Amino acid sequence: GQQVMQIPQYQHVQEGEDFTTYCNSSTTLSNIQWYKQRPGGHPVFLIQLVKSGEVKKQKRLTFQFGEAKKNSSLHITATQTTDVGTYFCAGLLGGNTPLVFGKGTRLSVIA
């Protein structure tokens, strides 16, 4: 079926370094959502992007939606140990369908 590709699968960073995860689709997305899952926990909604070229910020997190609405990114500035977890993007391919989740990027932060 339709897929939403997410890279990288894993990322290890030193505390204070920046981190970026990317999400790509071959099909135009109606919207894209981002979720964070802490180790041993469940996914928690972070944000939804709807408009072409949209950029949203939440403290150290910056979310972007591509101009063609086929890609998105999540950037974390100056990572902290509290950022550890798996970050998922989820895209809506249109119509009356559920979101399609990427496989996630697992972030480890070394203090």
Next chain:
Amino acid sequence: DGGITQSPKYLFRKEGQNVTLSCEQNLNHDAMYWYRQDPGQGLRLIYYSQIVNDFQKGDIAEGYSVSREKKESFPLTVTSAQKNPTAFYLCASSKLLGRTEAFFGQGTRLTVV
């Protein structure tokens, strides 16, 4: 205290037995979902429902069944036909299908021995 509740948190079953996982929400959401999570596989959609008495297969529905008799409840049955049932199962709900944020339950870790 609104939310989505899954029970139990851990479940053990013998091979060949059917098992039903509970999911209840009091958020008045129309859409509900079941996902399976395996290491490195992300979230794979098993079934979803947009409205009471209606549900649709997701990407990996084989060996699973669901019902949606009440708006608040969306139980998942893992049947003996599921070849590899040991996994972490997540239930979620949202106001609208795919267009509003999804709220996830705490998950049920099923182990079949």
